[in-house]
Amino acid sequence: xxxxxxxxxxxxxxxxxxxxxRLGIACTVxxxxxxxxxxxxxxxxxxxxxxxxxxxxxxxxxxxxxxQLEEQGLLVARRFSACRWQDGTVQTLPDQQHxxxxxxNNGLCxxxxxxxxIRRACRVASVxxxxxIDEHQQFLGxxxxxxxxxxxxxxxxxxxxxxxxxxxxxxxxxxxxxxQFDAPLDLPDIVEFVGHPLFQRLVHLSSLPGxxxxxxxxxxxxxxACEALQAKDLEATLLPCLEALGQLVHLPVLLxxxxxxxxxxxxxxxxxxxxxxxxxxxxxxxAGDWCSGGGVEGAWHSAGLAVAQLSQWQSACH
Numbered sequence: 001x002x003x004x005x006x007x008x009x010x011x012x013x014x015x016x017x018x019x020x021x022r023l024g025i026a027c028t029v030x031x032x033x034x035x036x037x038x039x040x041x042x043x044x045x046x047x048x049x050x051x052x053x054x055x056x057x058x059x060x061x062x063x064x065x066x067x068q069l070e071e072q073g074l075l076v077a078r079r080f081s082a083c084r085w086q087d088g089t090v091q092t093l094p095d096q097q098h099x100x101x102x103x104x105n106n107g108l109c110x111x112x113x114x115x116x117x118i119r120r121a122c123r124v125a126s127v128x129x130x131x132x133i134d135e136h137q138q139f140l141g142x143x144x145x146x147x148x149x150x151x152x153x154x155x156x157x158x159x160x161x162x163x164x165x166x167x168x169x170x171x172x173x174x175x176x177x178x179x180q181f182d183a184p185l186d187l188p189d190i191v192e193f194v195g196h197p198l199f200q201r202l203v204h205l206s207s208l209p210g211x212x213x214x215x216x217x218x219x220x221x222x223x224x225a226c227e228a229l230q231a232k233d234l235e236a237t238l239l240p241c242l243e244a245l246g247q248l249v250h251l252p253v254l255l256x257x258x259x260x261x262x263x264x265x266x267x268x269x270x271x272x273x274x275x276x277x278x279x280x281x282x283x284x285x286x287a288g289d290w291c292s293g294g295g296v297e298g299a300w301h302s303a304g305l306a307v308a309q310l311s312q313w314q315s316a317c318h
Contacts, residue, residue: 010038048213102210
């Protein structure tokens with residue numbers, strides 16, 4: 001029987017489960033979706049398997065096992081051409097280095113998930129005293145510890161009324177348009193936008209190594225633009241974006257498009273103190289990039305804290 005329940009099968013939740021299992025602490029991961037990955041999710045289209053979340057894995061400092069993952073060939077470091085759009089002009093930037101997984105960044109999650117007990121398409125609706133109930137009021141188990149590694153709004157909704165934890169952050173839409181043209185755009189691999197009314201970043205997804213598609217792009221919209229387009233369908237959202245993009249570069253024929261609606265932490269990245277992510281009485285720990293500075297580094301750090309805390313609780317029980 002599992003001793004720990006982990007809610008959410010993104011990088012942080014999978015790291016927690018893997019490292020706890022290595023310590024001999026059995027875990028069950030509950031994931032509301034059929035797939036894995038959270039912000040490293042992928043989507044299979046007729047035009048290719050696309051990274052619908054973060055196109056890169058960017059780290060400021062080497063993570064504990066990053067070198068080992070590179071040696072295994074799972075992670076690959078690449079440099080990409082970049083430019084900045086500002087005040088109607090384009091300025092060339094130094095090349096940017098990022099880490100990637102082929103054929104999709106979601107492969108990192110499948111690597112971490114190997115051998116884990118994962119319940120997919122299982123939405124946890126209640127966590128109280130270690131007891132988990134799903135959305136159909138079915139009992140999922142009684143656990144000695146719980147890691148809430150889902151996004152902040154979902155984790156907040158699962159906190160028991162008696163919990164000492166408080167997730168105080170504001171969320172805003174951060175949509176991504178996925179576009180395929182019949183030829184690549186005459187632009188660098190990455191375009192950073194400063195002061196643009198609609199755009200935040202454009203990434204040539206097909207320039208990433210190991211991808212099975214051609215001339216595919218990820219266009220990240222600003223929160224204000226997402227709010228303004230909230231009630232629009234895909235076609236109505238696409239029109240002003242293509243018009244604005246066409247003012248920057250000649251657009252080839254658009255073959256396919258899709259939209260991914262993300263909810264992201266607003267303003268500065270959230271950094272909760274370690275102690276503020278632990279509820280000793282309820283035996284709950286928060287994990288996820290959103291509570292530890294963002295990005296894959298935040299996910300890794302938060303997982304390390306959760307594993308250390310749950311290991312300590314486990315030792316105290318014996």
